[in-house]
Amino acid sequence: MIALLRGLLAQTETDRCVIDVQGVGYLVQASTRTLAALPHPPELARVLVETVVREDAILLYGFADAQERDWFRLLTTVQGVGAKVALGLLSTVAPGELTSAIASGDKATLTRAPGVGGRLAERILSELRDKVGRMPAGPGGTTLPSTAVGGGVEHDALLALAGLGFRRAEAYPVVTRILAATDGTASLDTVLRESLKELAR
Incomplete structure (x- = not known):
C-alpha cells in the first residue's frame, strides 16, 4: 500500500495531479484544497496517500495533511x-x-x-x-x-440565532464556547447576548 509520495509535480488538473517519483508518474486524485496547496510544476511535492484497491483499478487519493x-x-x-x-x-x-x-x-x-x-x-x-x-x-x-449535540439552553439558543439569520455552523462554536466558559450554567438570555456580541464582530 502506498501511504506517501514525494517527487516532482509533473502536472495538475481540476481534480488530480501527476507526481513523478524517480521516473514513474503516479496519478493522484485530490481535493481542490490539496491541489491549491501544492507547488507549481515541476517543483518538489509531497502528499499523503490513501490507496484504494478495486477489482478493476488501484486508485490513489492524495492529501496535503x-x-x-x-x-x-x-x-x-x-x-x-x-x-x-x-x-x-x-x-x-x-x-x-x-x-x-x-x-x-x-x-x-x-x-x-x-x-x-x-x-x-x-x-x-x-x-x-x-x-x-x-x-x-x-x-x-x-x-x-x-456529546456535542445537546439540548436545553444550547438547543434554544441555536434555534433563536437561526431565526435571526445566523447559520448553525457559525453559531454552534460560539454557543458551545460560551456555555463551556460558564460550566453550562449560563441562562438563555446570557448566551444569546454574548453570542450576538461575538457574531456581530
Missing part, C-alpha cells in the same frame, strides 16, 4: 459516500466547518457539495454525529466533545 486524509477515511465509511463525493465535500467544506456542521446538524452546509443531496446529507449527519467529536477541527473550527 493528515487531517484531510482522516476526514476522507471517516466520510467514506458512510453508505453512499464514495471517494468522489468525499473529495467533493472536502473541496467545498473545510474540516473545521465539517466538524461544526455535523455536530450541529447543519444539513445545508453539506448539500453545498456536489453529489450530496438532502437524503445523503441526513445519512452523513446521522452516522457521523457520534464520531465527529474525535476529529480535529483544525483552523476555523472547534474540536468538539463527543
